[in-house]
Amino acid sequence: MYGGDGAPEGGEARSGGGLRLAAAGAALCASLLTGCGDDGGQVAAAAPGSEGVPASTAADDGVRLDKKLVKAYFPEFGNVVSVAWKGSLLDDPTAPGPSDVRVVGVVELSAVDVRSLRDAYTWRDGPDEPKVPAELLPRLPEDARWQVSREFTRTVTRDGAYSGSFFVALDRRTVVFDAVNPEKRSGG
Numbered sequence: 001m002y003g004g005d006g007a008p009e010g011g012e013a014r015s016g017g018g019l020r021l022a023a024a025g026a027a028l029c030a031s032l033l034t035g036c037g038d039d040g041g042q043v044a045a046a047a048p049g050s051e052g053v054p055a056s057t058a059a060d061d062g063v064r065l066d067k068k069l070v071k072a073y074f075p076e077f078g079n080v081v082s083v084a085w086k087g088s089l090l091d092d093p094t095a096p097g098p099s100d101v102r103v104v105g106v107v108e109l110s111a112v113d114v115r116s117l118r119d120a121y122t123w124r125d126g127p128d129e130p131k132v133p134a135e136l137l138p139r140l141p142e143d144a145r146w147q148v149s150r151e152f153t154r155t156v157t158r159d160g161a162y163s164g165s166f167f168v169a170l171d172r173r174t175v176v177f178d179a180v181n182p183e184k185r186s187g188g
Contacts, residue, residue, distance in 0.1 A: 061135040062086055062135065063084050063085070063086055063135050063136065064083075064084070064085050064087070064105075065083065067080045067082070070083045070085060070105060072184045072185060073179075073182040073183070073185070074107075074182065075185050076152070076155055076156045077109060077113065077175055078109060078113030079110040079112070079113050080107055080108070080109065081108040081110055081173075082107070083107045083108070084106050084139045085103055085104060085105025085106070086103070086105070086133050086135065086136065087102070087103045088101070088102050088103075089101060090102050090180065100181055101180070102178070102179070102180050103177070103179055104132055104179075105136070105177050106136055106139040106174060106175075106176050107175045107177065108174055109173045109175060110173070111173060114170055114173045117152070117168065117170065118170050120152075121149040121151045121152045121155075122149055122150075123147040123149050123170065124147060124148060124149070125147055125148075126146040126147055126167055127148075128146075129146050129167070130146060130165075130167040130176035130178070131178070132176060132178075140174070141169060141172035141174050144171065144172045145169055145171055145172075146168070146169055147167070147168050147169070147170065148166065148167060148168070152168070153166055157179075157182075158183070161183060162180060162183060163179065163180045163181075164178060164179030164182065165177070165178045165179075166178075
């Protein structure tokens with residue numbers, strides 16, 4: 001399910017399921033790409049130059065700052081202090097049927113949640129560094145020690161219900177995610 005560089009392989013993202021999958025894919029596309037699931041109009045304070053910009057909007061470069069949707073799809077991250085992410089369609093949007101959606105982002109965690117992740121999972125140095133779109137590169141912490149955990153990835157993706165890779169810099173309280181068709185959790 002994962003490429004040699006730790007990123008999900010797009011060819012394995014789609015699964016059967018008929019109308020239920022089509023409905024879920026449509027809902028995911030709508031919520032990830034149109035701005036649903038905002039933070040209630042809160043102002044995003046994390047991004048330089050974004051003061052006064054509602055957290056649910058995308059910047060000119062397409063970077064989204066809304067935390068609520070990321071928390072709903074990735075509750076294992078805990079308390080998301082700040083987030084910057086991008087979503088994109090992997091399929092031809094004019095083709096019939098559901099589209100696969102890829103989301104890539106950088107999340108800052110609370111110190112408490114970093115300690116919880118450190119204690120709950122076995123971490124090892126990543127095979128490489130996370131790859132993110134150019135617009136997200138300035139949000140990666142400098143001199144981070146990127147680590148991965150198979151158990152954490154299995155937990156977040158619910159044993160491979162969707163493909164994803166997760167790099168964590170515990171020393172910088174940062175998670176980088178790259179997922180195809182993540183599933184929203186109930187109550188999120």
